Amino acid sequence: MQKTKETTGELSTNFKTFNLYPQIESGIEVSGYLEPTPIQVRCIPSILDGRDVVGLAHTGTGKTAAFVLPILQRLMDRPRRLARVLILSPTRELAEQTHEAISQLGRWTKLKSVTVYGGVNKNPQITKLRHGAEIIVACPGRLLDLMDHGEVDISHIEILVLDEADRMFDIGFLPDIRKIVKRLPTKRQTLLFSATMPDDIRILVQEILRNPVNIQVGDTTPVSTVSHAIYPVEQHLKTALLMRLLKGTDTESVLVFTRTKSRATRLAEQIAKAGFVAASLQGDLPQTKRQAVLSGYRNGKYQILVATDIAARGIDVSGISHVINYDMPDTVDAYTHRIGRTGRALKTGDAFTFVTLKERAFVWTIEKALGEQIEKRTLRDFNYAVPAPAGNDGGHNRPRQQSAKRKSFMTAQGQPMMQRSYASSPTLKTSFSLRNRKKRSCR
Numbered sequence: 001m002q003k004t005k006e007t008t009g010e011l012s013t014n015f016k017t018f019n020l021y022p023q024i025e026s027g028i029e030v031s032g033y034l035e036p037t038p039i040q041v042r043c044i045p046s047i048l049d050g051r052d053v054v055g056l057a058h059t060g061t062g063k064t065a066a067f068v069l070p071i072l073q074r075l076m077d078r079p080r081r082l083a084r085v086l087i088l089s090p091t092r093e094l095a096e097q098t099h100e101a102i103s104q105l106g107r108w109t110k111l112k113s114v115t116v117y118g119g120v121n122k123n124p125q126i127t128k129l130r131h132g133a134e135i136i137v138a139c140p141g142r143l144l145d146l147m148d149h150g151e152v153d154i155s156h157i158e159i160l161v162l163d164e165a166d167r168m169f170d171i172g173f174l175p176d177i178r179k180i181v182k183r184l185p186t187k188r189q190t191l192l193f194s195a196t197m198p199d200d201i202r203i204l205v206q207e208i209l210r211n212p213v214n215i216q217v218g219d220t221t222p223v224s225t226v227s228h229a230i231y232p233v234e235q236h237l238k239t240a241l242l243m244r245l246l247k248g249t250d251t252e253s254v255l256v257f258t259r260t261k262s263r264a265t266r267l268a269e270q271i272a273k274a275g276f277v278a279a280s281l282q283g284d285l286p287q288t289k290r291q292a293v294l295s296g297y298r299n300g301k302y303q304i305l306v307a308t309d310i311a312a313r314g315i316d317v318s319g320i321s322h323v324i325n326y327d328m329p330d331t332v333d334a335y336t337h338r339i340g341r342t343g344r345a346l347k348t349g350d351a352f353t354f355v356t357l358k359e360r361a362f363v364w365t366i367e368k369a370l371g372e373q374i375e376k377r378t379l380r381d382f383n384y385a386v387p388a389p390a391g392n393d394g395g396h397n398r399p400r401q402q403s404a405k406r407k408s409f410m411t412a413q414g415q416p417m418m419q420r421s422y423a424s425s426p427t428l429k430t431s432f433s434l435r436n437r438k439k440r441s442c443r
Contacts, residue, residue, distance in 0.1 A: 015069075018044050021076050023108040024069065031104055037062035038217045044070050047191060052212035054205055055193040061217060063193045064101045067161050071135070072106045074159065080110075081132030086154060086184070087161040088140055088177065090168040091310060092117040092287060093294060095137045098163065102135060111135065116152070118142040120287045126151045140168070140176035147183065157184050160208075165194040165201050166333060171310060174200060181208050195340060196333040226323075226339050226349045230363055230376045236388040238326055238354050239267065243274055244382055245324070245352065246304065252321035253297070256306045257338050259327035267326065268306040278304035309334060317341070325353040328362060332369045 014035055015028050036044070039057040046053050047070035057063055071085055078084060089095040095115045102113045113135035114128040122142065129136070129152050136143075136152070146152040160181070162168065168177065190209050194201060205212065233241050246254065256271075258264045261282035268280035279293045279302040296302045298317050309329070320342045329335045335353075342349025353374075355363055367374055378384070 018048070018069070018073075020069065020073050021109070023076070024072050024105065027105040027107050027109070028069075030107070037066075039063055039215070040066045040069070042215045042217065043067065046213045046215070047071070047189075048073060050189055052189060052209040053191045054209065054212045054214045055191070056197055056215065057193075057195070057217040064098055064163070065105065067163075067191050067193065068098070068101050068105055071159060071161075072102070072109055072111060075111055075134050076109060078134070078158075080134060082156045083129075083133060083136050083153060084156055085135040085159045085161070086157045086180075087135065087137045087163055088143075088168065088173075088180070089117075089137060089163050090139070090171050090173065092119060092139060093290065094164060095139055096291070099137045102137070113137055116142050116146060117287075118145075122146065122151075140173045140180060144176055144179060147180070154180075154184055157188060159189045159191065160184060162190075162192045162194075162204075165192050165204075166196045166198055167310075167337065169198065169200045169204075170334070174204070177204070178207075196336055198333060226342055226351050228339070228351050228370065228374045229353070230374050231352055231354050232360070232376060232378065233354050233356070233384065234388070235356055237384065237386060239270060240386075241354065241379070241382060242267075242324065242326060243271070244379060246271070246274075246276060249322065251303075253300075253317060253319050254304045254322045254324060255320050255341050256304065256324045256326050257329070258306060258308060261308055263327070264306045264308050268304075271304055271306065276304050277302055278306065281305055281307040283308065283310060309338065321349055323349065323351045325351070328353060328355060328359045332366055335366055335369075 015025060015033075018036075020028075039055055039061050043053055043055050043066040047067060053067075055063060055066060067087075075084060087095075087098055089098060092115075095117050099113050099115045102111075106113075112133040114125065114133040114137070116125050116129075116136060116138035118139060118141050122145070125142075126146065129146075136154075143152065147154065162177070168174070190212075192201070192205060192209065192212075231241060231245075242256070256267065258267060261284050264280045264282045268278050271278040279296060281290060281293050281297075285293070293302070293305070297305045306326075323339050323342045325335075325338060329338055339349075339351035342351060353363075363374060
C-alpha cells in the first residue's frame with residue numbers, strides 16, 4: 001500500500017471499492033494509506049471470490065497486504081479460536097513482518113495470529129496456539145515439528161498462503177511444503193506469492209493450486225527505479241573498495257550482501273572499526289539478537305547492515321538507498337531479490353555489485369535479464385594493482401601471472417558493459433561521510 005498517489009498508469013481506486021468491513025477500513029486509515037498498489041487492486045477481488053491465486057510482483061510492491069486484507073475480510077464472519085489460515089514463510093523475520101501486518105491492519109477485528117518458527121523456545125508458541133488463533137504464520141521446519149507432536153491443529157485450514165515462494169524453494173523447503181500440504185484439507189483456497197517464477201514453483205503450482213488466477217504486475221526483471229552499476233575488483237581488494245564507497249557515496253541506508261555467515265560477521269566488524277555504525281544479520285544469531293538488529297536498522301540506529309541472502313529475507317525498510325553486492329549472487333533470481341530491497345514504493349535506489357574476473361561471465365547473464373547493459377565503474381584514485389597478501393590469492397586459486405588478464409578486465413574489457421572512471425560524481429560525493437551523518441529514520 002502507498003501513502004502517495006501512484007502514477008503508474010494502472011487503474012486507480014481506493015479501498016472503499018473492495019467493500020471491506022468497517023473494522024478493516026479503520027485499520028487501513030489509521031495506518032495512513034490512501035490507495036492500493038497494482039498487485040492489491042488485481043489480487044484482492046479474486047481472493048475475496050475464493051479463487052486460487054498466483055501473484056507475481058517485485059518485493060516492496062505490497063504483496064503482503066494483497067493477501068492479508070481479503071483474508072481478514074473472509075474471517076470476519078467465521079467461527080473464532082480455530083486456525084483457518086496458514087501462511088508459510090521462508091524466514092523468521094518475514095514471518096514476524098507478516099504477523100505485524102496482520103496485527104496492524106486487523107487491530108479492530110479481534111482476529112488473532114501466532115508466529116511459529118525455529119531458533120526460539122517452542123513452548124510459548126504452543127501456549128499461544130492452545131489459546132486459539134485464527135491465523136498461523138509459520139516457517140515449515142518448526143511447523144512440521146509441532147504437527148508431528150500433535151501441538152498444532154491444521155484440520156480446519158481454509159486458506160493456505162505460500163509467501164515469498166521462490167525463496168522457500170531456494171532454501172530447500174520444497175519437501176517440507178509438500179509434507180504439510182498433504183496433511184491439509186483438500187478443500188481449501190491456495191494463494192502463492194513470489195517475486196520470480198522458477199521452474200520448481202511452476203511445477204508446484206500445477207500440483208497444489210486449482211485453476212488459479214495468474215496475476216503479474218510488471219515483469220520479473222529488477223525494478224526500473226533501481227540504477228545498476230558493476231565495480232570490477234579482485235577478492236582481496238573488495239573490503240578496501242567498499243570502505244572507499246561508503247566514505248564517498250551519498251547514502252541514506254546501506255544493505256551489503258555477502259555469501260557466507262562468517263563473512264557477514266567479519267565484514268560488519270571491519271566496517272564498525274572504520275567508524276561506521278554497522279551490524280550484521282545472519283542465521284547463527286539468536287532470534288532476540290536478530291530482532292534487535294532488524295529493529296535497529298529500521299529505526300536508523302544502524303546505517304549499514306551486512307547480511308546473507310536468507311537472513312535478509314524479512315527486511316522491509318522503505319528507506320534503503322543502496323544495495324551493495326559484496327559477493328556476486330548465484331542466480332539472476334537472487335540478484336532480483338537482493339536489489340529489490342532498494343527502489344521501493346516508487347523511490348529510487350542504487351545497486352552496486354563487486355565482480356571478480358572469474359565472475360564476469362555471469363554479469364552478461366544479468367544484463368540479458370535486465371535487457372540492458374550495466375555500467376562498469378572504477379575509482380581513479382583506488383589502487384587496483386595491490387597484490388594479494390602472501391598465501392592469499394583472493395580465494396580463486398589463480399596463478400599470479402594472470403594479473404595481465406585482471407588488468408584488462410579492469411580497464412579495457414571489450415564486452416557489453418560500459419566503463420566509467422570516477423574521481424567525483426553525483427554518486428560519489430566526497431564531502432559526505434556516514435561517520436558524521438545525523439541518524440535518520442528509515443521509514
